[in-house]
Amino acid sequence: MQNNKFNIIIVGSIITLLIILGLLYMLQNRKTPEKVIPMLPPATSPTASLTKAPITDADISNPDGFTGYSDEDGFTPEEKAVIEQRNDLREKSPYEGPGFQVIYNYRTFTFDVYFYSPMEDQLAKVDVWRKTNYPHISLDSFVISQIEQ
Numbered sequence: 001m002q003n004n005k006f007n008i009i010i011v012g013s014i015i016t017l018l019i020i021l022g023l024l025y026m027l028q029n030r031k032t033p034e035k036v037i038p039m040l041p042p043a044t045s046p047t048a049s050l051t052k053a054p055i056t057d058a059d060i061s062n063p064d065g066f067t068g069y070s071d072e073d074g075f076t077p078e079e080k081a082v083i084e085q086r087n088d089l090r091e092k093s094p095y096e097g098p099g100f101q102v103i104y105n106y107r108t109f110t111f112d113v114y115f116y117s118p119m120e121d122q123l124a125k126v127d128v129w130r131k132t133n134y135p136h137i138s139l140d141s142f143v144i145s146q147i148e149q
Contacts, residue, residue, distance in 0.1 A: 018134070085136045088134075089104070097126070101116075113142050113144045
């Protein structure tokens with residue numbers, strides 16, 4: 001029995017020693033990756049130099065005179081008047097007139113006109129008001145309805 005215990009200890013020690021020696025061998029022979037430094041291609045002419053050419057007025061002048069910038073926005077004077085009047089009335093919205101109210105409708109881009117008294121009495125007054133204050137805004141920009149009381 002003593003002999004069996006001794007044999008087990010010897011065999012276990014030899015196996016442990018072999019494992020340790022194998023690990024040490026693997027650690028010593030492990031290769032570390034070398035850093036690869038990319039090489040630039042060689043210069044075609046080692047004595048090449050850059051020279052600056054002077055810029056003259058002829059290089060920067062534009063014979064057409066067009067630089068890409070324009071003070072004009074592309075609208076005719078009539079279109080500008082319509083835009084200005086629509087913006088003016090929209091900023092005043094809701095506008096309270098005598099017997100009517102004008103509210104800008106952002107959903108339909110029109111002006112909703114509401115009457116407090118019968119429509120027949122006020123329709124002519126609203127048209128005179130529109131022609132006097134906002135003559136460039138067309139009549140189809142106004143949606144007319146009567147407030148039920």
